[in-house]
Amino acid sequence: METERAARISAAVGGQVGSLRHSALVTVAPDRVVEACKLVVEDGQYYHLSTITGIDEGENISVLYHFWKGGGFVTVKTSVPKSNPRLPSVSASLPAALFYEAEVMDMLGVVFEGNPRMGTKLLLPDAYPPEAPPPLRKEADPEKIRKMMGLE
Amino acid sequence: MSFLRWARKRSVWVYNVNAASCNGCDIELIASTTPRFDVERLGVELVPSPRQADVLVVTGTVNPMMRERLKTIYEQIPEPKHVIAVGACALGGGVMKGCYNVGHGVDKVIPVDLFIPGCPPRPEAIIYGIMKLLGETPEEGEAIGDGESRKD
Amino acid sequence: MSESKGPVERTEASAGLMQYSPENIVPFGPVHPALKEPEYFKLILEGEKIVEVIPRIGYVHRGIERAAQDRTWIQNIYLFERICGICSFAHSLSYTTTLERLTPFEVPRRARYIRLIIAELERIHSHLLWLGLVGHWTGFETLFMWIWADREHILDLEETITGNRIHKSFATITGVRRDLPDNIDVALKREMKYIEGRVDYYEGLVTTEETLVARTKGVGRINQDVARRLCPVGPLLRSTGIARDVRVEDPYAAYDEIVPDVKTGKDGDVASLLVIRLEEIRESCRLVTEAIDKIPSGNVKLTVPRVIPEGDAVGHVEAPRGELLYFIRSGGGMKPERVKIRTSTMANILTATEMLRGHTLADVPVVLTGMDPCFGCMDRVSIVEVDKGKLWSIGGEELRKYGIDQYGARRRG
Numbered sequence: 001m002e003t004e005r006a007a008r009i010s011a012a013v014g015g016q017v018g019s020l021r022h023s024a025l026v027t028v029a030p031d032r033v034v035e036a037c038k039l040v041v042e043d044g045q046y047y048h049l050s051t052i053t054g055i056d057e058g059e060n061i062s063v064l065y066h067f068w069k070g071g072g073f074v075t076v077k078t079s080v081p082k083s084n085p086r087l088p089s090v091s092a093s094l095p096a097a098l099f100y101e102a103e104v105m106d107m108l109g110v111v112f113e114g115n116p117r118m119g120t121k122l123l124l125p126d127a128y129p130p131e132a133p134p135p136l137r138k139e140a141d142p143e144k145i146r147k148m149m150g151l152e
Numbered sequence: 153m154s155f156l157r158w159a160r161k162r163s164v165w166v167y168n169v170n171a172a173s174c175n176g177c178d179i180e181l182i183a184s185t186t187p188r189f190d191v192e193r194l195g196v197e198l199v200p201s202p203r204q205a206d207v208l209v210v211t212g213t214v215n216p217m218m219r220e221r222l223k224t225i226y227e228q229i230p231e232p233k234h235v236i237a238v239g240a241c242a243l244g245g246g247v248m249k250g251c252y253n254v255g256h257g258v259d260k261v262i263p264v265d266l267f268i269p270g271c272p273p274r275p276e277a278i279i280y281g282i283m284k285l286l287g288e289t290p291e292e293g294e295a296i297g298d299g300e301s302r303k304d
Numbered sequence: 305m306s307e308s309k310g311p312v313e314r315t316e317a318s319a320g321l322m323q324y325s326p327e328n329i330v331p332f333g334p335v336h337p338a339l340k341e342p343e344y345f346k347l348i349l350e351g352e353k354i355v356e357v358i359p360r361i362g363y364v365h366r367g368i369e370r371a372a373q374d375r376t377w378i379q380n381i382y383l384f385e386r387i388c389g390i391c392s393f394a395h396s397l398s399y400t401t402t403l404e405r406l407t408p409f410e411v412p413r414r415a416r417y418i419r420l421i422i423a424e425l426e427r428i429h430s431h432l433l434w435l436g437l438v439g440h441w442t443g444f445e446t447l448f449m450w451i452w453a454d455r456e457h458i459l460d461l462e463e464t465i466t467g468n469r470i471h472k473s474f475a476t477i478t479g480v481r482r483d484l485p486d487n488i489d490v491a492l493k494r495e496m497k498y499i500e501g502r503v504d505y506y507e508g509l510v511t512t513e514e515t516l517v518a519r520t521k522g523v524g525r526i527n528q529d530v531a532r533r534l535c536p537v538g539p540l541l542r543s544t545g546i547a548r549d550v551r552v553e554d555p556y557a558a559y560d561e562i563v564p565d566v567k568t569g570k571d572g573d574v575a576s577l578l579v580i581r582l583e584e585i586r587e588s589c590r591l592v593t594e595a596i597d598k599i600p601s602g603n604v605k606l607t608v609p610r611v612i613p614e615g616d617a618v619g620h621v622e623a624p625r626g627e628l629l630y631f632i633r634s635g636g637g638m639k640p641e642r643v644k645i646r647t648s649t650m651a652n653i654l655t656a657t658e659m660l661r662g663h664t665l666a667d668v669p670v671v672l673t674g675m676d677p678c679f680g681c682m683d684r685v686s687i688v689e690v691d692k693g694k695l696w697s698i699g700g701e702e703l704r705k706y707g708i709d710q711y712g713a714r715r716r717g
Binding site for chain 2: 362364366367368374382386390392452453456470701704
């Protein structure tokens with residue numbers, strides 16, 4: 001049932017059905033993300049946005065939007081190039097996404113255009129060195145970051 | 153033993169700072185004031201402000217956001233004062249050691265008089281530690297001197 | 305301190321979205337997000353009332369998701385359970401349950417029952433802890449002492465079964481680390497009966513004691529519309545009347561066989577939260593008793609794998625505070641490539657800011673405690689008084705005292 005729904009959504013936004021244990025997964029292009037999420041919530045009646053996950057995959061950063069309703073998860077996935085990690089924010093239609101996007105901004109440096117918290121930190125300390133990569137990027141080295149912040 | 157020193161040992165006011173801890177140690181500290189353990193029968197009381205405290209109890213990993221605050225609080229405590237670091241995180245980072253946003257020990261930020269290990273230490277262990285600081289335990293060890301606090 | 309340039313420009317949020325941009329608060333003197341002492345909650349007051357709440361978290365941020373990539377699958381159990389000293393088992397349960405989906409293994413039935421028992425014991429201790437704190441924050445020290453003394457009964461049980469009071473290190477991949485001690489059913493059933501009796505007493509108290517009622521009834525009210533927009537979880541969500549609980553919607557451990565009755569409120573205020581959490585304690589006692597009566601024999605774990613097959617998995621459990629979600633990516637090795645954790649408090653912060661609006665300072669402790677946050681975060685609040693152009697800061701303890709005094713004055717005057 002979940003995969004049917006995923007298939008329907010992906011057909012509507014030109015995406016692809018993928019594999020994630022315990023969730024249906026639809027992969028879409030970055031510019032279709034807002035639309036796909038809307039479909040999930042309105043058509044699919046997924047009433048709960050659980051969270052937004054970001055993953056550094058080397059050349060790209062993947063962003064996954066996990067939606068829940070009784071019966072199963074549906075996850076909308078998209079990827080942006082690390083060289084230009086920009087995505088439209090879904091926070092206008094999904095206010096619950098505000099902090100989840102902010103966390104991905106902090107941890108991976110993805111820019112969610114339209115998110116009111118752009119430019120402010122949610123979790124990272126003010127002392128986080130601006131020259132250090134965001135901490136969940138593969139190139140980030142915890143040792144180096146500690147030294148830069150003056151932690152022995 | 154001087155009267156002043158005896159009087160001070162009969163009532164020890166403790167201020168607790170949670171410096172980026174999981175709350176485990178703080179909860180066991182607070183639990184030590186509850187009827188099962190009742191540290192208050194020994195004259196030890198938790199106070200709501202650093203300005204009233206004799207002893208500062210610090211838990212947690214002291215991340216960059218908490219570092220300055222911890223120093224400020226330490227300075228607000230009037231002399232003579234003592235510091236107890238409670239829990240593995242406060243000792244040297246504990247299980248969080250190596251994380252990019254943690255310190256490796258409270259003693260890297262402020263001077264510490266006593267360490268109580270554990271993850272978290274039981275209320276009995278915390279009480280024992282406080283008693284040891286006061287020199288009240290059977291092995292009369294390094295009792296704190298009259299009206300002086302350790303500066304190094 | 306510079307004077308304010310006028311009343312706050314409330315940027316009207318579309319669909320309740322709060323505008324947090326620095327420009328909105330710069331007009332009010334030396335207030336700026338880049339203050340030397342960033343605070344957990346920045347409250348913007350107009351007169352007495354809170355009109356805007358700007359949270360700044362990060363006080364307990366340690367870098368755990370990154371650290372998880374340097375630790376083996378088993379080592380990470382011990383790491384994740386120390387995210388929180390209150391719902392420690394919920395973390396290890398959510399992690400192992402999600403991880404097990406990447407393996408071909410099925411958790412043995414006996415292990416699932418034991419997981420349920422420990423998870424419910426943890427729910428009881430967490431709710432009791434919270435209830436005691438409500439007592440503390442409203443000036444009822446005796447209530448706090450009694451409740452925390454009762455809570456020790458649960459901690460004794462946990463220690464007897466798992467070896468520890470707080471970080472139990474009990475769940476493992478494919479089950480639990482050791483079996484229940486012999487004859488634990490006697491102690492379990494006895495203590496559950498004891499707790500049920502205490503809950504009856506506390507429930508009577510919180511619904512009739514004048515000050516408690518005054519401080520919680522109608523306070524921090526949210527409704528289903530807020531819930532739909534901001535997606536809170538746990539008792540906070542259920543206080544609006546929405547009957548959702550991961551144990552029922554997505555059963556794990558033995559919840560498919562021992563089904564919880566979901567407790568809801570209808571008023572969405574802190575008074576409802578008091579009742580809901582007390583009822584949940586009672587329900588947990590019933591679940592533990594039923595589970596220990598019906599527990600099957602068998603293994604409590606399988607041979608624990610060192611290497612987890614490649615793949616992505618997502619999963620969640622109902623921690624005491626609500627949905628706790630884990631996302632795990634395995635590259636087929638001995639360590640995870642990515643673990644993403646979304647704690648229940650994180651899901652509730654937006655709703656908490658909504659709860660605070662329209663209230664006065666005196667209500668802040670009760671409202672914030674109502675959402676049951678990890679209380680290490682509540683150490684400091686900073687206030688911006690818009691019409692007076694003032695910025696000042698107040699510590700948690702002072703706020704607590706202020707609240708108690710204010711309500712005392714209201715009752716007297």
